[in-house]
Amino acid sequence: MDTVLEIHNLCKSYHDFSLQNINMSLEKGTLTGFVGPNGAGKTTTIKSILNIIKPDDGKITVMGMDSIINDLEIKSLLGIVLDDGHFYEDMTLKKMKSLIAPMYPTWNDRAYQTYIKKFELPENKKIKDLSRGMRMKYALVFALSHDAELFILDEPTSGLDPLVRNELIEILKDIVFEDNKTVLMSTHITSDLDKIADYLFFIFDGKIILQGQKDEIKDQHAIVKGDTGALLPDYESYFVGINQSAYGFEGLTDNKAALKKVLPDKTAYEVPSIEDIMLYYIRRHNNGLKLS
Numbered sequence: 001m002d003t004v005l006e007i008h009n010l011c012k013s014y015h016d017f018s019l020q021n022i023n024m025s026l027e028k029g030t031l032t033g034f035v036g037p038n039g040a041g042k043t044t045t046i047k048s049i050l051n052i053i054k055p056d057d058g059k060i061t062v063m064g065m066d067s068i069i070n071d072l073e074i075k076s077l078l079g080i081v082l083d084d085g086h087f088y089e090d091m092t093l094k095k096m097k098s099l100i101a102p103m104y105p106t107w108n109d110r111a112y113q114t115y116i117k118k119f120e121l122p123e124n125k126k127i128k129d130l131s132r133g134m135r136m137k138y139a140l141v142f143a144l145s146h147d148a149e150l151f152i153l154d155e156p157t158s159g160l161d162p163l164v165r166n167e168l169i170e171i172l173k174d175i176v177f178e179d180n181k182t183v184l185m186s187t188h189i190t191s192d193l194d195k196i197a198d199y200l201f202f203i204f205d206g207k208i209i210l211q212g213q214k215d216e217i218k219d220q221h222a223i224v225k226g227d228t229g230a231l232l233p234d235y236e237s238y239f240v241g242i243n244q245s246a247y248g249f250e251g252l253t254d255n256k257a258a259l260k261k262v263l264p265d266k267t268a269y270e271v272p273s274i275e276d277i278m279l280y281y282i283r284r285h286n287n288g289l290k291l292s
């Protein structure tokens with residue numbers, strides 16, 4: 001498989017935050033979800049990939065090219081959506097397009113017109129008069145209109161209503177599964193990733209705390225529910241976290257197969273959502289305790 005993006009030991013510190021040794025590798029034709037709570041370091045990682053901020057250490061390559069040395073060549077291969085999309089506020093959408101399109105050798109005006117219509121964007125409005133959702137859609141139209149190889153989307157679904165969010169998810173599915181493009185997408189809305197992600201990276205407090213194929217992660221983990229009496233003290237090592245009450249326990253295991261051998265048959269195992277997994281891992285990193 002071709003590696004499209006490779007991040008090796010990326011580090012970046014601000015006075016009260018450090019991104020620590022981030023490693024990531026994206027294969028062509030896959031969609032990777034970059035998940036983490038507010039302030040975890042998603043945007044800092046993405047801005048480092050895009051050479052918008054200068055890392056303290058580490059190396060980033062896009063299709064084998066160095067992200068700093070080959071900045072311009074790389075930019076034409078990227079479809080980018082950032083939370084704080086940079087547009088000229090006083091320009092109409094039409095004018096902005098006439099300025100940006102010539103910068104891309106592979107600009108596809110038919111794709112642009114198709115998405116402008118699909119997202120019902122008013123081309124004669126000024127950028128400053130767009131709603132948040134409209135701005136996001138406008139940024140997406142650009143990302144989708146120049147035959148990019150790698151799409152880097154920072155919170156692309158935030159501010160979009162459920163209908164448009166679904167539309168976007170379908171578009172992303174098409175570009176990955178039909179056009180064999182690669183997508184890295186950060187999001188808080190993990191239910192979107194439940195539907196489409198191939199790989200997941202969980203970031204918390206500047207560190208990757210869990211990574212892998214989504215299906216494998218979901219297969220290894222389970223929400224387990226049962227009688228507290230069945231929990232022997234050394235079973236704690238099978239859990240990422242456990243909540244106990246008078247009615248029984250509920251926990252997340254990262255070793256479902258092993259736990260099934262030791263807990264009674266009547267114990268219930270449910271497939272966790274990405275959000276369940278994220279919350280349990282964050283809780284563990286926050287308080288260090290498995291039992292609560």
Ligand SMILES: Nc1ncnc2c1ncn2[C@@H]1O[C@H](COP(=O)(O)OP(=O)(O)OP(=O)(O)O)[C@@H](O)[C@H]1O
Pocket residue numbers: 014015016017036037038039040041042043044045
């Ligand atoms: N230019 C900067 N100067 C100082 N601190 C910064 C700067 N940019 C980001 N930070 C800090 O780095 C940390 C990580 O921020 P980042 O934007 O990468 O998080 P995030 O995971 O994208 O969060 P969110 O989901 O809220 O967008 C935060 O504590 C933030 O305050």
